[in-house]
Every structure is written in C-alpha cells, then in structure tokens.
Amino acid sequence: MRGRRRKKPDGLPVRVYTKNGSYYWVRKGDGKWIPLGRVKDGEARMLERLAQEKRKVEAMHTKGNMPGFVAEYIEKHEGKYAESYRVEWKRRGEDVRAAFHAFDIEQVDTAAIMDFLEDNWANRAAMKRAMKAWLSPFFTWAVQRRHVTVNPCREVVVKKPRGRDVYIPHEHFLRIRAALASYTYEKTLPGGEVKVVVAKVPTGPEMQVFVDLCYLTCQRSTEIRQLRWSQIDERAGVIRFKPSKTEKSTGQAVDCPITPEIAEVLRRAQTLRGGVSAQIAQDDLVVVDSHGKAKTAAACREAWDGALVRAGLEKMDYVVKDIRAKALTDAEAAGYKMDALQVVGAHANLATTAKYIKQRKVPVSVVRLQLPAGEY
The missing domain is CATH 1.10.443.10 (Intergrase catalytic core)
Incomplete structure (x- = not known):
C-alpha cells in the first residue's frame, strides 16, 4: 500500500506515518510499510529505527551470497511445516534475507546475529528466541552443505521470556x-x-x-x-x-x-x-x-x-x-x-x-502475629 499524501504538516520525516498508535516508514520502491515502533515510545526511538531501515536499503545495493542460500533453504524446507505456521516461517526467512542482504554467508558470525536480534527486537525476548530458532537450523543445514564450517548461533544466548500474568477484565x-x-x-x-x-x-x-x-x-x-x-x-x-x-x-x-x-x-x-x-x-x-x-x-x-x-x-x-x-x-x-x-x-x-490460569484478585493474607512477650 502506498503512502498517503499529507493533508497538513505533522512534523514527521518524509514517508513516515502514524497508524494504529505506531510509526511506519513507507519504503520507496516496493511501498512496504515498515514498523518503526510505538508512538508512545517517542520520536527518538522512531528516528533510530528509521536510520536502521535506511541503512538496510543502502546495503541492498551490495549483494552477498547469504540471500541466495536462505532462499534455497526456504524452498527445500517449507514443506516440513504445518500450513498454519508455514506463512509465518517463510516471513521470518524473508526478514533474514533482507537483514543479511549484503553479507556472504561466511561473514555472518555470532556478533552479526546478536546485532540483528538486538536491532530489531531489543525488548521482545519471545521474538528473539523465535528468530534464533529459525537461524540455528538454517546454519546447521549450511554446515552440512559445507557452505560454512561452524554454526554461529551456538554462542548466541537469548533470555527466556517472562511468563505472562495478564488477565483481560x-x-x-x-x-x-x-x-x-x-x-x-x-x-x-x-x-x-x-x-x-x-x-x-x-x-x-x-x-x-x-x-x-x-x-x-x-x-x-x-x-x-x-x-x-x-x-x-x-x-x-x-x-x-x-x-x-x-x-x-x-x-x-x-x-x-x-x-x-x-x-x-x-x-x-x-x-x-x-x-x-x-x-x-x-x-x-x-x-x-x-x-x-x-x-x-x-x-x-x-x-x-x-x-x-x-x-x-x-x-x-x-x-x-x-x-x-x-x-x-x-x-x-x-x-x-x-x-x-x-x-x-x-x-x-x-x-x-x-x-x-491468571490470578485475578490479590490474595489477602490471613496470618496475624503479635510481638513476642517478654521484658526488654
């Protein structure tokens, strides 16, 4: 979907819009709406994400062999996943292709993967784990095919997300x-x-x-x-x-x-x-x-x-x-x-x-104590 023509100035950068409480940048060329974070997180965070996305586009002009290997892997393995999950699995693969567009597969080390996870999902532990779970078998396949010698995901440590305790009244x-x-x-x-x-x-x-x-x-x-x-x-x-x-x-x-x-x-x-x-x-x-x-x-x-x-x-x-x-x-x-x-x-x-099962009411303690008797 293309960006809308502004009816009045809103102070946002060119091709950046707000929608449903989030900032989006409409990428030139394919017109894809790229999320830049929630409005409540502030413009500073949005501008950081915008700079990151623009750097990705600039890197697209230099193409390494990583995207080709990712595409081959997706083609060979998408049939292993249930239909209900396959679209999401392929979307994650496309995120990997875009992020490492300028890389040769040998250049993707542990640091590059950590940067990829932190730059995109700094405060989303569940998504970090999901993307690491996508990359790890990919690099295992790459090792087995002799495209690389080691799996760089082995040294990537991602914290387990906290259990949710949210209840919707x-x-x-x-x-x-x-x-x-x-x-x-x-x-x-x-x-x-x-x-x-x-x-x-x-x-x-x-x-x-x-x-x-x-x-x-x-x-x-x-x-x-x-x-x-x-x-x-x-x-x-x-x-x-x-x-x-x-x-x-x-x-x-x-x-x-x-x-x-x-x-x-x-x-x-x-x-x-x-x-x-x-x-x-x-x-x-x-x-x-x-x-x-x-x-x-x-x-x-x-x-x-x-x-x-x-x-x-x-x-x-x-x-x-x-x-x-x-x-x-x-x-x-x-x-x-x-x-x-x-x-x-x-x-x-x-x-x-x-x-x-989410605790909906804060429990009230029934414990009642008295100070110990005695002389002081």
Whole structure:
C-alpha cells in the first residue's frame, strides 16, 4: 500500500506515518510499510529505527551470497511445516534475507546475529528466541552443505521470556470486541456544528467471530484461524480440534461441544458467507480475510492493536493470545475443575494448564502475629 499524501504538516520525516498508535516508514520502491515502533515510545526511538531501515536499503545495493542460500533453504524446507505456521516461517526467512542482504554467508558470525536480534527486537525476548530458532537450523543445514564450517548461533544466548500474568477484565474485553467492528470520529457540519459519527470497520464482523470462537472454545488463535467447516460435526454436536502445536508431539485432540453460544457465532459466520442457506464447501475456512483466505497472525494482531487504540486501551499489555488465558481463567472461576480445563486445553499435563490460569484478585493474607512477650 502506498503512502498517503499529507493533508497538513505533522512534523514527521518524509514517508513516515502514524497508524494504529505506531510509526511506519513507507519504503520507496516496493511501498512496504515498515514498523518503526510505538508512538508512545517517542520520536527518538522512531528516528533510530528509521536510520536502521535506511541503512538496510543502502546495503541492498551490495549483494552477498547469504540471500541466495536462505532462499534455497526456504524452498527445500517449507514443506516440513504445518500450513498454519508455514506463512509465518517463510516471513521470518524473508526478514533474514533482507537483514543479511549484503553479507556472504561466511561473514555472518555470532556478533552479526546478536546485532540483528538486538536491532530489531531489543525488548521482545519471545521474538528473539523465535528468530534464533529459525537461524540455528538454517546454519546447521549450511554446515552440512559445507557452505560454512561452524554454526554461529551456538554462542548466541537469548533470555527466556517472562511468563505472562495478564488477565483481560470483562469490561476491557467487551470494549475491545466492540471496537473491532466500529469507531467514532468528529465531523464538522457546514454550519459549524460538530457531529460524532460512528463508522464501521469492514473486517470487524469477521474479527468478532474470530475473537468469540477463541474465547468460547478455549482454543489457540491458530486453531480458530485454520478452522474449517468440515471440523464442525453438527450431528455429533461438536467441533473437532486437533491442535497443530501438539500434532508432532502428544497428538492431543479435543472435541468441543457446540453450545448455544457457539452455535450463534457459527450462524454469524455463515451469514458473512452469504447466509445460512448458502452453499459452503466443507473445506472452506470459518474465518476468512477480505480475499476469502485464512487470516494471517499478523493481520489479526494488527486488527486487535487497532481495536485497542479505538477502545482507549493502547497502554494495556493485551495480545491476542491472552484471550485463551482469559477463557480458561474464567472457566476456572465458574467452577470447572483443572482436569476439565486440561481436556479443553488439549494439554498433556496439568502443569501446562495451570500456567494459563491468571490470578485475578490479590490474595489477602490471613496470618496475624503479635510481638513476642517478654521484658526488654
């Protein structure tokens, strides 16, 4: 998408814009919107990221052999990954290609990899680990192919991210859900009167279906993005989930009952496809983007972040994955036992389930002590 022509000066550098509470630079040539950080982090941080991105573009004029090896690796190995993860895996590979565009593979040492991780994800430990996890097998493959002699990732140390303890209160959840579908703005009428206008978000209804199913089924967002109508067994009254995350480990699966609440969400999804009487192929996805394809994780994050801004909650540390934690926490509060939550979560053990349960109230100590008796 191309950059917009400014209607009035805003003091930002050329081709830099704000969108959904973040700064973006529209890269010349391909018109890609490159994120430069959150507005709340300040312009100084944005300018640093802008300089980094411009240096990458300058480096593009000098091409090493690293991008070619990365492209070969992606082509040979993308088929090993589940469809639900393959797009994200390839995107990470393209990030590697762009970052090391000017490098020969022999030049990529431990320091270069650390710079790559720190420059792009300084405060995002989870993303650092994910990118290291992408690079490490790539360099193992490169060693096996005699392109390099050592794997530079062996000396890269990335801290384990802290466990999340975020719980989305009911009020905030409902505000975010409503903001997914609409937003308000002020319009000045010819007579000078200011009118508050409520506008609809085109992708809002689909995103509400997505969020509602994430919550009501207690499943990972990936499973809802990849949910197909063939998994909905109306005769048995269940939705059959086989989580992709456990597909190659425990193989844990779960049948989720179609409650009246879930049935209502599915009817909304059918309406968005053209009505309950519309012919929907069994292989069709339940939640789709504007092109009828599966929503990407990035698209869901962008829609969620935009709703946070419109709901006035952009300062809260809420992410899409927190919906599942909220669902399991709410189920526990409603009286469901841990073994029942383990089943719906498709977890191999109770310890994993327990990590999802967020303490919603600060416990009050019942311990009461007195000073020891005695003479002083």
